[in-house]
Amino acid sequence: MPNHLTRNIIAGSISLLLFACANTTESQAPVATDSTIASPVPAAVVRTEAVNPGATGEITLNRIMSDPDWLGREPTAPAWSLDGDIVYARKREGSEVNDYYLIKADKTGNGSKIELSAQHAYRYDEKAASNDGKYTAWRFEDSVFVKLADGAVVQLTRGGQSLRNLTFMTDNRLMATTGDSVVAFDLTTGQQAMLMSWKFEDAPVANKPPKDYIAAEQQTLIQYIQVQRKNRDDAFAHDAAMRAASPAVAPAPFYFPSGDRLVAATLSPDGKHAIVVTTKQGSYRDKTDIMPHYIQEDGRIAAIDVRQRVADAQPVEETVWLLDIQAHTQHKLSYMNLPGYNDDVLASVKAENAAARGETYTVNRLPRAIGLLDSWYWREPSIRWHQDGTAVALMLEAWDNKDRWIVTVDFASKQFNTEHRLHDDAWVNYRFNQFGWLHNTHTLFYQSEHTGYSHLYVQKPGEKPRALTSGEYIVDEVTLSSNDQYMYFQANKKHPGIYEIYRVNVATGEHEALTDLNGVTEYVLSPGEDALLLTHSKVTQPPELFIQRLGNGSEPVQLTHTVSEAFKALPWTAPQVVAIPSSHTSKPIYARVYLPEGYQQGDAKRAVVFNHGAGYLQNAHLGWSGYFREFMFHSMLVQKGYVVLDMDYRASAGYGRDWRTAIYRQMGTPEVEDLRDGVNWLVNNANVDRNRIGTYGGSYGGFLTFMSMFTAPDLFQAGAALRPVSDWAHYNTAYTSNILNTPDVDPIAYRKSSPIYFAEGLEKTLLINAPMVDNNVFFVDVVRLVQRMIELEKTDFETAIYPVEPHGFIQPSSWLDEYRRIFKLFEENL
Structure with missing residues (x-):
């Protein structure tokens, strides 16, 4: 789910064949032109290449679901001393x-x-x-x-x-x-x-x-x-x-309202001013419920406090204070001059919901709750002082997730000056929000998605921004050089699934590619700014560290070799990345497809469609996946003669704003449409029997398994939903309110998007695997759905519970049990 959306999940890398089906146009399927990547050819003649030519042996569940130490224990947290x-x-x-x-x-x-x-x-x-x-x-x-x-x-x-x-x-x-x-x-x-x-x-x-x-x-x-x-x-x-x-004698304290709590406090480098942000007491984990943990050392049941549900969420307002240290004064900064501050941005949504109740909604111009940009992703306050201490910028957001402002503070007039407003009728992306000052001038840099893709801008306060990057690709992980000459960044310029490292000259806008590894690559700039420490992987090769010297045409040099011989010895299947034509958008749906030898010959094959988790995550990229167990499981299925498809359905990361927000107020609808296109592609291009296809996935993937099995029962003959969401009103606020607003405002969106309302549609065999101490997707999601299916007199489902497991399983025995059940489901029903 979303709180597993880290950069490490996107980071992996792959070097493998890319191909598009024969009727995909160039505009639908941009493919990198690097010499290591094959040109697009009809799927009918493309074969999967072996990872290790000549590797033999059987891939077994006991091996791939055992403690992952056997893979080799990859390097993590790379840094320069x-x-x-x-x-x-x-x-x-x-x-x-x-x-x-x-x-x-x-x-x-x-x-x-x-x-x-x-x-x-x-x-x-x-x-x-x-x-x-x-x-x-x-x-x-x-x-x-x-x-x-x-x-x-x-x-x-x-x-x-x-x-x-x-x-x-x-x-x-x-x-x-x-x-x-x-x-x-x-x-x-x-x-x-x-x-x-x-x-x-x-x-x-x-x-x-x-x-x-x-x-x-x-x-x-x-x-x-x-x-x-x-x-x-x-x-x-x-x-x-x-x-x-x-x-x-120490200076007197500054006093703030009793009952409030601190959000952030930063003092200017010259010691003259401070920004302090406060809010009312209360927290993300207000005690609205508990989670029982049955397996304890003392033999008793522990009651674990859990996070608040989005259904219980209330708007959170934060107060920004400007402090004058020498005069020892404090002033509350007003949000009133922010553009859009009191816009009723949800008026149409409220009107639709009111009409459904037989009421008429009147536009409400009450001020919106505003505060610092939520730092749950970046984990640092959204306040940036210029190094000379005479200027400060803040990144603010509306609690309804529709607006983000970058503001500076006028110390004399004690007010905000808006430098950039990013508005999105769906929701503002929480990921692409790096910003700060150039070192030597009062010039801001920041990321913005206002063109539809995350790009990099510089702007002097009060002036218009200047774009340093543009195009249909994602810019992320920005590093400013000490002399302000360059900004280094990661981007998927060559292909949506290939992430390389680039730099742009801040003055001229000239771009330079620093790596050409054709995978997913992350970097850390050296203290002397003369080298990059790279983390690079390929689809069948876990991450390793490389060093890339800057200048003089140097090539990257591999540093670490941590992958085990045991891993290398097995015949893993390298998935191909395909661009599947969409029936609903002008863009293709990128997907990994795992193909057995001779898949075009003989009878039509069985197939499995995997649904990745987190929603906003990319898995059809060219690097090692965070879903490494699933990669190994898919290789095992290929050995058994299955075809496997892993789609970056709409809502996935890496493809821009429109792909991300397609699910606004209708989670589970665009994704199931994309799954149908994927199934049709398998039947038409990979010799798959339409009546022998199953699906599975965990977390958001479990939710999507529910939605496909309940709302499109003709698609799959069997499905496994792992740690699944069944009712979004029970999920957290930070993620869910972006996409569905809140249940009190937009119950239509929750009823349209929650599987529990569609359970009567189940016609095929369903396996539900549920961890009991999951503080991300609560066990109650499964409990409520099972009770509803009992009341609906459904018979083609079974539930497996895991008493000691959190959202991400830990015990190898649990992983093995779960995937034995999934494999048995497919073997018996496909």
């Missing part, structure tokens, strides 16, 4: 613990394991460098270290209250957040100073005003009372003056 060497993590065999390895910059190979006592010298959780390059500071675990101008390393802290958000100020002091305050360290003297702090309570006063008539008279008549009040006034004023004047 402070000295320009390479550090990466690798799972320890037979353990959940990661070990870390060091590869010297001039070496290749898997490197040497870094001892625990030395890891702080090579790894960091966050890092900051001073603008003049004299100092580098980093946090590792609960300590902060500093590399001084002479190269010496000093441990600044060890334990105690942790430091976060390391930043160098314009005067070269190191600034950090600790608890409810921001502190600065003078690295030449060792002095620590509190710069600002905050509290959520009423600000103290010397004397409270009289609460009633009697109190007022008492204070007027009694001289003793007057003296006491004057003494408190004097002491309070003296304390304030001391805080303002004396370096020996």
Whole structure:
């Protein structure tokens, strides 16, 4: 599901044949022209190439569903050390613990394991460098270290209250957040100073005003009372003056409404202003329900708190405060001048739902709830200070998910200036929202999807943006060079399923391809900006690390070799990537197809259609898939004579805004239409028997299995729904409200999109596999659906439960049991 949508899932790579069916036009199926990729040819004459020519052996469920350590334990979390060497993590065999390895910059190979006592010298959780390059500071675990101008390393802290958000100020002091305050360290003297702090309570006063008539008279008549009040006034004023004047006293805290909580607090690098964002108490995991966990060490049942359902969600407003540190004043910034602030963007949706109830809806111009862009994907506050401290930008979003604003703050007038508004009648994408300032000028850069694809822009405040990229491809993972000359990025320019690394000259807009590996490649720019640390994989080869030197026509060099000989020895099937013509759009549906030897000869074949999870995820790409067990299972099915299809149905990532938003208010409708096109393609191009096709998938793929089995019972003879959503009103807010709004506003969308409303359509055999401690898709989704099918007197279904498993299974025995049942389902029904 969506909270598994990380860049690591998109990242994998494949080097394999690409082909389109004979009647696909060039505009429908753009194919890379790299020499390692075959030209498009009719599907009838394309054969799958063996991964390892000559490899033999039987692919078994016991092997592929066992602990995945046997594949070789791929490198993860690649990074550059402070000295320009390479550090990466690798799972320890037979353990959940990661070990870390060091590869010297001039070496290749898997490197040497870094001892625990030395890891702080090579790894960091966050890092900051001073603008003049004299100092580098980093946090590792609960300590902060500093590399001084002479190269010496000093441990600044060890334990105690942790430091976060390391930043160098314009005067070269190191600034950090600790608890409810921001502190600065003078690295030449060792002095620590509190710069600002905050509290959520009423600000103290010397004397409270009289609460009633009697109190007022008492204070007027009694001289003793007057003296006491004057003494408190004097002491309070003296304390304030001391805080303002004396370096020996910390500045007074800033006070915010009692009952609120902090969202973010950042101080400008020059120490003159701060942005603080607050909201009302409450959280994503408000206790609206619990999840029982039956298998406990003490033999009792544990009640686990779980996240809020979208049906229980209420609008969340955040307040942005501008603080003047020297004057010690705070000002609430108003959203009123944001374009579209009080637009009734859901008026047509509300009117449709009102009409369904026999009512008439009147447009409502009440202000919308607004706050910082939700950082659940980026995990960092959407506030960016220019390094000189004189400018700040924020990325704001409306709670209804229809608008995103990039704003700057006018410190003099204390108001927002809107630099860019991105509006989407469906929803604004949460993924493509990197933004910031160029280092040397007051120029913003940002991603925007307003042309239909994620692209990169630069813009001086108050001026029009200038596009640095354009076209029908996705730009992501942006890195700005230290001198503002280049922006590095990942993009699928050559083909939707091929991700390479590029850079663009910020001044000229000239593009340069830095890699040509024909897979899915990720990168980390070296500290000296003279090399790229690449993570590259292929469809049948798990990720490995490469180094690509910049300039002089250097070729990438493979560093690690972690794939096991046991994995290499098996005859995996390399899927072909096809562009299937769509009956409903002008774009093709890209898909992986796994074909057995001689698939065109003899009787029509059995087939299985796999539905990937997460909805917004790409799986028909040219890299190693996050669904590696499914890849191996599909190879096993091919050995048994099956054809397997894995489609990037509408809603999938990698194909632009329109493909993503096709499911707005109708989840399960466009995707099933695409599955029908896929089934027709299999029958017409891969010698598949229309009456011997099954389907399966987990999470969103389980939901889609339900929708196809319930609403299009002619498509598949059997289906397996794993950890499936049956009613979107029970899923989370962050994901679901994007696509279906909220149930109180748009019940039509929920009824149209939730399988539980279509259960009467089940006609073929259905397997439901449900983990019981799933805090993503609750077990109750299956419980409610099963009860409904019992009441509908359905008989062709069975349910398997997994008492100790979360959303992503952990125990190999559970994986084996699940896929034995899936395989048995297909063997018996296809």
